[in-house]
Amino acid sequence: MNPSFIFRSGALLTATGISFGAFGSHGLRTIKPPLGENKISSWNTASSYLIYNGLALLTISFHPGLLGSSKKYKLASxxxxxGALIFSGSIFTLVLAREKFKWLGPITPLGGVSMIAG
Known part of the structure; x- marks a missing residue:
């Protein structure tokens, strides 16, 4: 995992979070039957975490330790x-699929733990 890959991953997570956040603010309200406010709030939380983690990756990609052989920055990335993909992805799926993928609920915190560890 090189700085370029980490930078591109951060940019992609950030852009996806912004795009999904915009969809959550506008498109989710048009779904029939309507989603409750708690589902829309969950969607916005997942979008926000994609943005935060994308920005963290962008920052890490500029750290001088990545240019050497330090594995801790690569592991953190x-x-x-x-973690961001598991956490946000499971929430997006739970919101859109409604009751179909309830088993993803217990997986969401594993993404959170991975993000914290990073």
Whole structure:
């Protein structure tokens, strides 16, 4: 995992979070039957976490330790990427799929733990 990959991953997470946040503010309200405010709030939380973690990755990508052989920055980046995808991805799926993927609920905190570890 090189600085360029980490930078691109951060940019992608940030752009996705912004895009999904915009969809959550406008598009989710048009879904029939309507979603409750708690589902829309969950969606916005997941979008926000994508943005926060994307910005963290962008910052990490400029750290001088990445230019050397330090594995801790690469490990942290991997944990942040996987955690953000698990955390936000499971929430997005739970909101859109409604009752179909209830089993994802217990998986969401694993993404949070991964983000914290990163």
């Amino acid at each position: 991997g944990l942040i990427i996987s």
